[in-house]
Amino acid sequence: MIETGGLLSGKVVLITGASSGIGAAAASVFAREGAAVVLAARREERLAALTAELNGKGFDAAYVVTDLTRAQDVRRAVDFTLDRHGRLDGAFNNAGIGGDRTPLHQMEDDIYDSVIDTNVRGLWNCLRAEIAAMLSGGGGAIVNNSSVGGLVAIPAAAPYVASKHAVVGFTRAAADEYARQGIRVNSVAPGSTRSEITVDWYGRNPGLEEAIHEITPQGRTAAPEEIAEAAAWLLSDRASYVTGVVMPVDGGYVNH
Template sequence: MLENKVVLITGASSGIGAAAAYVFAREGASVVLAARREERIAALAAELNDKGFKASAVVCDVTRAEDARRAVAHATERFGRLDGAFNNAGIGGDQAPLHEMGDEVYDTIMDINVRGLWNCLRAEIGAMLATGGGAVVNNSSVGGLVAIPTAAPYVASKHAVVGFTRAAADEYARQGIRVNAVAPGLTRSEITTDWFARNPGIEDAINEATPQGRTAAPEEIAEAAAWLLSDRSSYVTGTVLPVDGGYVNR
């Protein structure tokens, strides 16, 4: 599905991003792994290369526009162009009633989830326009489609991801660039495993509210992103695809 495509993955050091690196590589893509944790992405790139795939790593803090530009430049210099991008970097943040939230929580979430996406989209779209088009998938959340109690800044940031997705899809469709988003439900990762440990019973409660009754594996989200990045979804743009076990369909 991604044969001979060059795909940049942000937030690639763990969770959905690391799973996407394997899924995309198995589909035939040359993958560029971007994240802040240099040792993690370097080790993952080495593992992929040892298995016969094509991978490269670049340190990137998406909140810094120069880092986003450098990651895209790394992809084009290493593999010749940029065909796709999975903008996966993001955080959840602490949960509390809105009126008790501190400015630092809001600022951190918005800086990573919204400004980070803004920085990446500008760099990625510029590179894709130079080579005739491409595909972008942004990682939103069910929190970008419905409310989540005690998570107002996170919900607002993930709604912003949806807004960026739809705006960019409309703006660049005639120039050969498709922009879509996935909206994952509860997905197992380092972050959620720690969250489960700090909040006993929370996973069971969310799964009880999910029609499929379970937590997703990160590979399941990555598979959906792979389809949206591939030519098999060539007539799909501006779409936000829930990958949530039916959570938002309750």
């Protein structure tokens, strides 16, 4: 059934990495589309400010401080959502870090560990808790935030590329496993997007943004809201027959 009004009218959606960038944009986009949103991230000051801003506009927003690398934190965030709303209809697993842009043979163990722990273990923790809640509630939709780095190589970013390929793998595995139980699992794969990761990478690598623009057919960096809009559609009932998809939102980068 296609809902009337906003794409996400009446839905309860949990958003990770919601304190900045694509996650913060998703909180605003999803709320505007009618969802009650629960924001999860580590930085409480930012979460509190964004939640207050959304509630001040008449939306339904709440937050829970969450370290995704800790399974108990993720379960607490899901339990908070269930206690507040009685169900979990959707989840946008957006949180992730980029690490250093360093040749693979020079990459330090601590960079590998932090990227894999956040981007892979964090997603693993989220999927387990979210799917359990959705099974109890009769189904739902999940969108995982990968990257074009989950589809093609990015030079001097091997742990990040490996982690985002893992996001694609988890997406396809979960979609296949839970489709008959009413849970859809998809992924967005952003290209160059204005976020803390890209601002950091571009700041430490002069000329990198311009080089990426050269090989991106649209020739620009995306706004975070453009990624959030794609995720909103995948979470909505209008994508009811879509599961296991990895959707590039990249200005044509991987098609080039």
